[in-house]
Structures are given as structure tokens and as C-alpha cells.
Amino acid sequence: MLSESARMTTAREASYRIQYPNSRERAVKVIALDPVAATVLEPISKGAWHGAAFFTSLNFAATATPGQGLDAWLKDVTGHAMNLISEVAASDFVVVITSVGEDARAVSVIADACKLHNKTLVGLIVPREGATDADVTASLADLRPYARMLVVASGADYIEAMLTALRA
Amino acid sequence: MLRKEQNDYLTQTGPGTPLGNLFRCYWMPALLAEELPEPDCPPVRLKLLSERLLAFRDSEGKLGLIDEFCAHRGVSLWFGRNEECGIRCPYHGWKFDVSGQCVEVPSEPVESGYAKKIKLKSYPLIEKGGVLWTYMGPPEKQPPEPEFEFCTVPLNQTFMTKRLQESNWLQAMEGGIDSSHVSWLHRGDLSNDPLFKGAAGNKYNMKDLSPVFEVVENDGGLLIGARRNAEDDQYYWRITPWVMPCYTGVPPRGDHPIHGHFWVPIDDESCWAWSYDYHPTRPLTEAEVSAMRDGKGIHVKYVPGTYIPAANKNNDYLMNRAAQKAGKTFSGIEGIGMQDASLQESMGPICDRTKENLVGTDNGIIMARHRLMRAARALAEKGTIPPGVDPEHHKVRQAALLLKHDVQFKEGAKEALKAKKGVRQTSV
Numbered sequence: 001m002l003s004e005s006a007r008m009t010t011a012r013e014a015s016y017r018i019q020y021p022n023s024r025e026r027a028v029k030v031i032a033l034d035p036v037a038a039t040v041l042e043p044i045s046k047g048a049w050h051g052a053a054f055f056t057s058l059n060f061a062a063t064a065t066p067g068q069g070l071d072a073w074l075k076d077v078t079g080h081a082m083n084l085i086s087e088v089a090a091s092d093f094v095v096v097i098t099s100v101g102e103d104a105r106a107v108s109v110i111a112d113a114c115k116l117h118n119k120t121l122v123g124l125i126v127p128r129e130g131a132t133d134a135d136v137t138a139s140l141a142d143l144r145p146y147a148r149m150l151v152v153a154s155g156a157d158y159i160e161a162m163l164t165a166l167r168a
Numbered sequence: 169m170l171r172k173e174q175n176d177y178l179t180q181t182g183p184g185t186p187l188g189n190l191f192r193c194y195w196m197p198a199l200l201a202e203e204l205p206e207p208d209c210p211p212v213r214l215k216l217l218s219e220r221l222l223a224f225r226d227s228e229g230k231l232g233l234i235d236e237f238c239a240h241r242g243v244s245l246w247f248g249r250n251e252e253c254g255i256r257c258p259y260h261g262w263k264f265d266v267s268g269q270c271v272e273v274p275s276e277p278v279e280s281g282y283a284k285k286i287k288l289k290s291y292p293l294i295e296k297g298g299v300l301w302t303y304m305g306p307p308e309k310q311p312p313e314p315e316f317e318f319c320t321v322p323l324n325q326t327f328m329t330k331r332l333q334e335s336n337w338l339q340a341m342e343g344g345i346d347s348s349h350v351s352w353l354h355r356g357d358l359s360n361d362p363l364f365k366g367a368a369g370n371k372y373n374m375k376d377l378s379p380v381f382e383v384v385e386n387d388g389g390l391l392i393g394a395r396r397n398a399e400d401d402q403y404y405w406r407i408t409p410w411v412m413p414c415y416t417g418v419p420p421r422g423d424h425p426i427h428g429h430f431w432v433p434i435d436d437e438s439c440w441a442w443s444y445d446y447h448p449t450r451p452l453t454e455a456e457v458s459a460m461r462d463g464k465g466i467h468v469k470y471v472p473g474t475y476i477p478a479a480n481k482n483n484d485y486l487m488n489r490a491a492q493k494a495g496k497t498f499s500g501i502e503g504i505g506m507q508d509a510s511l512q513e514s515m516g517p518i519c520d521r522t523k524e525n526l527v528g529t530d531n532g533i534i535m536a537r538h539r540l541m542r543a544a545r546a547l548a549e550k551g552t553i554p555p556g557v558d559p560e561h562h563k564v565r566q567a568a569l570l571l572k573h574d575v576q577f578k579e580g581a582k583e584a585l586k587a588k589k590g591v592r593q594t595s596v
């Protein structure tokens with residue numbers, strides 16, 4: 001007689017995997033850290049995404065209360081400003097995108113918000129024309145202290161591939 | 169998650185499929201040299217990329233890999249007689265040489281030249297590093313021979329096994345780049361297995377259970393770095409190379425031999441998991457080789473006389489719930505190879521990736537799929553030779569090392585990641 005595993009691993013048995021969904025929509029915040037990345041992100045943001053929200057810039061303003069530091073605002077692709085902290089709080093995880101060699105230091109502010117709300121930060125470094133190896137190193141150094149997963153992609157098409165794979 | 173058509177694209181490797189064409193750009197392990205040990209030894213039937221083939225070594229020691237079935241009335245040439253420089257079909261006596269050329273049709277006069285008109289499809293078969301390799305693509309595009317380090321060191325420094333895995337190749341290969349499962353599934357084996365234990369680096373694995381990952385594309389595929397906290401201002405890095413389409417390396421531990429895998433499609437529902445172990449600078453010790461033969465490390469014990477693992481789906485992988493409960497093994501299955509295989513086979517013959525929920529730390533897998541699709545498309549549309557065909561791409565080594573916090577691993581480990589003759593692996 002066949003063992004249970006032998007029976008259960010057939011294609012026929014695989015066809016009985018139940019067809020109910022096993023997950024709900026996730027809220028992913030995708031944030032461009034620099035203007036070059038923002039241009040790359042803009043057309044992607046127009047695609048049909050599930051729970052993804054795209055932001056193309058990060059601005060700071062002094063908070064009303066002195067000594068409280070900065071208030072950070074995200075701007076979405078339609079130009080609406082959103083509060084960073086509340087966006088992060090409402091997310092399942094956060095993806096930041098930077099172009100090789102661009103100034104990515106704004107990540108630290110986002111990382112603080114992620115830390116505050118215990119959210120995972122994924123960093124994606126996409127290529128930029130004319131960038132050098134040293135630029136890659138610099139981008140990695142900017143993101144490394146904060147990202148749980150860091151990816152250096154050789155094409156901007158990876159942004160879409162990754163977000164799709166993550167059901168964003 | 170993959171859409172159904174993407175999943176089909178990546179899991180189908182038969183003739184004429186995009187991924188099948190991609191695989192047909194590379195030299196791939198076909199058999200162990202021990203399977204064809206001497207001239208005129210019994211032939212071996214095998215299936216690769218959904219094609220039924222027959223391998224044999226002729227009276228002069230020449231290797232042949234040909235269509236399994238006789239051109240006359242289609243019987244399997246596995247029943248044939250390997251004699252006088254050819255394989256003779258036992259049915260009506262037709263005879264074929266290692267190139268598949270028919271050299272004798274007994275019913276027809278030699279002068280008629282009938283035999284010359286008959287030729288079975290054949291593929292080159294070469295021996296390197298104890299492995300018989302084949303290339304199944306167009307002859308005019310045949311690349312130079314493989315240069316993976318394990319097949320270039322002296323034979324007493326290298327050891328290769330293979331085992332049958334009854335699942336699609338992709339779910340098997342993805343296990344090889346899925347660094348985040350190691351701290352769970354294999355956690356018991358670090359301190360017990362003779363081919364892993366005792367390495368100074370093991371303590372970092374045990375202490376820091378949530379590694380942070382970096383995925384970087386390189387010429388032949390990917391480098392996946394997993395870092396864990398170490399002393400002072402250092403990280404303990406374990407770097408896994410993936411060379412397209414199906415070679416993965418496991419980062420080393422101490423001075424133990426280095427190991428890794430090839431995942432070669434048999435058909436869409438099974439594959440060969442090849443497992444190599446080698447040391448770049450010294451012969452393997454007797455103790456190491458006997459541990460490997462005994463199924464330790466990444467190797468497995470077999471059903472005698474086969475390459476089928478002794479623990480397999482027909483005996484529920486010898487599941488041991490008591491060992492699971494006691495934490496001796498995390499999953500209840502013994503040995504790293506079968507811990508992986510049991511779970512990957514449990515996904516079903518072809519994993520349905522429309523149902524999966526990947527997380528950020530799965531980016532190694534996401535990127536590998538992306539690169540495979542991209543390369544298969546570029547090959548189909550522009551004839552672009554894919555990454556990993558150039559033997560220079562094979563000369564990458566896995567590494568385990570300590571680096572200062574601010575060092576990029578691809579830079580800091582640059583030398584460690586190169587296979588260099590006579591230079592020991594970088595490992596802690």
C-alpha cells in the first residue's frame with residue numbers, strides 16, 4: 001500500500017488544494033528616497049496595485065512644539081501630503097527605493113517611524129546611468145543600518161517584479 | 169506570488185519551452201562517472217529536460233548520449249548489447265555508435281548505404297570532476313567546458329552524489345537560495361553533523377536567529393548575503409552564490425569541505441539534486457568521505473543499488489515525531505538533504521505559486537525568478553546568451569567571513585568570492 005506521503009504528493013492530490021484565499025490585502029508603502037527614484041516610481045504607481053501606496057518625496061517641517069524635532073510629510077503621486085508616521089503606522093511593511101549614488105539619507109527618518117511601529121523596512125537600490133561601484137557602496141551604506149532586506153537590482157523593472165511578488 | 173502563466177513559464181523545461189531553451193544553453197550534470205565505469209559496461213537510461221536518453225561508454229571508452237529508442241521499431245536500447253564500438257538493438261540487430269549514427273542494419277546489404285541514412289539524435293557527453301556532463305542545445309552554440317571549482321580540483325579533493333527528488337526543479341532550487349530557512353529547519357544539525365560541527369562561525373548562527381539579508385546581482389546570477397551580529401563592530405556574513413540556471417553554493421563552515429548543489433530537471437515533476445563537496449587545497453580525509461557516503465552533511469543514504477533516498481515519500485521520510493518533540497530534529501526528519509526534500513516534495517509535483525505569500529526576506533527567490541524570466545525572454549527574442557554560460561561565471565566561491573559594519577560584502581568579500589587555485593576557502 002502507498003504511504004500517506006506518497007499519495008499526498010501526487011498531482012491528483014495537489015489538485016485538491018482548497019481554493020479559499022489564504023491572505024488579505026496588505027498595505028505596502030513604497031517611498032522614493034530621491035528625485036531620480038521618484039521619476040522611476042511615477043509610472044509604476046499608475047499600475048493596478050492592491051494595497052500599495054506610492055510616495056515620491058519626503059519633506060520636513062519643524063513641529064509646532066519646539067524640541068519635538070521634525071515633522072515628516074510624504075507626498076503621493078497626486079501631490080497630496082501625508083503624514084509619515086501615520087502612513088507607516090497604517091502599513092504592513094515599507095519599501096524604500098533609491099537610485100544608485102543619490103542621497104538616500106532620508107531613510108533614517110523613515111526607519112525611525114518603522115521602528116516606532118515595528119514595521120519591516122525593505123530597501124531597493126536601482127541603477128542610474130553613469131553610476132560607479134563606489135556609488136553602489138555609498139547607497140548600501142546609507143540603507144544598511146535600517147533595512148532588513150536590501151536588494152541591488154540591475155534594472156528598474158525589478159521594482160514591479162518585486163511588488164507583484166509581494167502582492168503589493 | 170507568481171501568476172499561473174509565470175509559474176508555468178518557470179517550471180516547464182521540455183523541448184521548445186522558453187525555460188527549456190534556456191537550460192539547453194548550459195552544460196549540465198547528466199550522470200556520475202561511476203555509472204559508466206568502463207568500456208562496454210551496461211548502458212544507462214536517463215531522462216533530462218523531459219527527453220528520454222541512453223548513455224553508454226563504447227569499447228574504446230568513448231562516451232555517448234543518444235535517443236533511448238531504436239530507430240527501427242522503437243524498442244528501448246537499454247536492452248541493447250554494448251559491443252564492438254556501438255550499442256546493438258537486441259530486437260533485429262541494428263547497431264548505433266556514440267554519435268547516434270546507425271552503423272549496421274543487418275537486413276540490408278552494406279553496399280546499399282541504408283545504415284548511413286539513419287541517425288539517432290545525440291548530445292555530447294564529457295567527463296569532468298567525476299561527473300558526466302551534457303549540453304543539449306544547438307551544436308553551433310556549444311559553450312566551453314564547465315569550470316566550477318569542484319570539477320577542476322584533483323579527484324581526491326572532491327566528492328559528488330546525486331539523489332532523486334520527486335518535485336519540479338524550481339521548488340528544489342529555490343530551497344538552495346532560501347537562506348532564511350536554515351535557522352529553522354536545519355537548526356539541530358549545526359552542532360551534530362560531522363561535516364558542519366565545530367566551526368567557529370556556528371555560534372553566530374545559534375546566537376542570532378534573525379539574520380538580515382542583502383541580494384546583489386552579479387555576472388552569472390546572484391550573491392545572497394546573510395549577516396548576523398558578531399563581536400565588536402563586525403558582522404558575520406554568509407554568502408550564497410547562485411549561478412544561472414541551477415547551481416547553488418552553501419557558505420562554508422570552518423575547514424570543512426565546501427558544498428552545494430545542482431538542480432537538474434528530469435521532467436516537470438522530478439529533478440536530480442546533485443550535491444558536491446570539495447576542498448580547494450587538500451585531499452578529503454577518509455573520515456570525511458565515509459561521512460559523505462554515510463549520508464551526512466548534504467548527502468543522503470540510499471535505497472541500495474539506486475539513487476533514491478532511503479527516507480522517501482514511500483515510507484513517510486521515516487518521520488520521527490519523538491525526535492521532533494524532543495528538538496533533536498526540528499521537523500522530525502533526519503539529515504539536511506531529506507529535511508529539504510521532504511518539504512519540497514510535500515508542495516506537490518509542481519508548486520502552485522499563485523497561493524504563496526512571500527515576505528521581504530524572500531527577495532533572493534524573487535530576484536532569481538525575475539532573472540530566469542528575463543534571461544529566457546532575452547534568449548527567445550534576441551538570442552542573447554544567458555548569464556552563467558561563460559565559464560568565468562562558474563569561478564565563484566561561497567564564503568563565510570567577518571566584516572566591519574560599514575563594509576559592503578561584495579567589496580569586502582571580493583577576493584573570498586573568487587575561486588583561486590591553491591587558495592583555501594574563506595571561512596570561519
Ligand code: FES
Ligand atoms: S513557514 Fe515557510 S513554508 Fe511554512
Ligand SMILES: [Fe+2]
Binds near residue numbers: 343349354504508
Ligand atoms: Fe535546506
